[in-house]
Amino acid sequence: MNALIVYDSQYGNTEKIARAIGDAIPGARVLHASEADTSELESVGLLIVGSPTHGGRPMGAVQTFLSKAPASAIEGINVAAFDTRFSSRFAKVFGYAAGRIANALKRKGGGLVVEPEGFFVEATKGPLKEGELERAARWAGEVLGSVP
Ligand SMILES: Cc1cc2nc3c(=O)[nH]c(=O)nc-3n(C[C@H](O)[C@H](O)[C@H](O)COP(=O)(O)O)c2cc1C
Numbered sequence: 001m002n003a004l005i006v007y008d009s010q011y012g013n014t015e016k017i018a019r020a021i022g023d024a025i026p027g028a029r030v031l032h033a034s035e036a037d038t039s040e041l042e043s044v045g046l047l048i049v050g051s052p053t054h055g056g057r058p059m060g061a062v063q064t065f066l067s068k069a070p071a072s073a074i075e076g077i078n079v080a081a082f083d084t085r086f087s088s089r090f091a092k093v094f095g096y097a098a099g100r101i102a103n104a105l106k107r108k109g110g111g112l113v114v115e116p117e118g119f120f121v122e123a124t125k126g127p128l129k130e131g132e133l134e135r136a137a138r139w140a141g142e143v144l145g146s147v148p
Pocket of ligand 1: 008009010011012013014015052053054055056057084085086087091094095121123124125126
C-alpha cells in the first residue's frame with residue numbers, strides 16, 4: 001500500500017500526529033500540504049489528510065491542496081481525514097476540520113475508509129494531550145485495517 005499523509009500545522013502539534021501516523025504505516029510518505037502537488041498523488045493507494053482546526057475549518061494550505069487536487073487524482077483512492085482540536089464543548093459549535101476534509105475528499109471520489117478523527121491539544125500552541133501520539137498510531141492501524 002502506497003500511503004501518503006498530507007498535513008498542515010501552525011505550531012507543530014498536527015505535524016507530530018501526521019508523523020506518528022506515518023511511522024505506523026510501512027513505507028508511508030509524510031508531506032506538508034504546500035509540497036503535495038498532484039504528481040505526488042500518482043500511484044497513491046491511501047491518502048490521509050490532516051490539519052489543525054481553525055474556526056471549524058482546515059488551514060489554508062490544506063484547503064488549497066484539496067481544491068487544487070483534480071478529481072481524477074482522488075477518484076477511487078482510499079482516503080481518511082484527521083485534525084487537531086480543543087476538547088472544550090465550546091469548540092464544538094464551530095465544527096471541526098476533519099469532517100470538512102473528509103467531505104472534500106469524498107466529493108472528489110475518494111473512498112472514506114474510517115470516520116474522520118480528532119486529536120486533542122491542551123491549548124492553542126499545544127502540547128498534545130497525553131496519549132494522543134499513541135492514539136494516532138492506533139488510528140493509523142485502524143485505517144490500514146479498513147482499506148478494502
Ligand atoms: C486562529 C485559530 C483558530 C482556532 N479555531 C479552533 C476551533 O474552531 N476549534 C478548535 O477545536 N480549535 C481551534 N483552534 C485551536 C487549534 O486547533 C490548535 O491551535 C491546533 O490544534 C494546534 O495545532 P498545530 O500545532 O499543528 O498548529 C484554533 C487555533 C487558532 C490559532
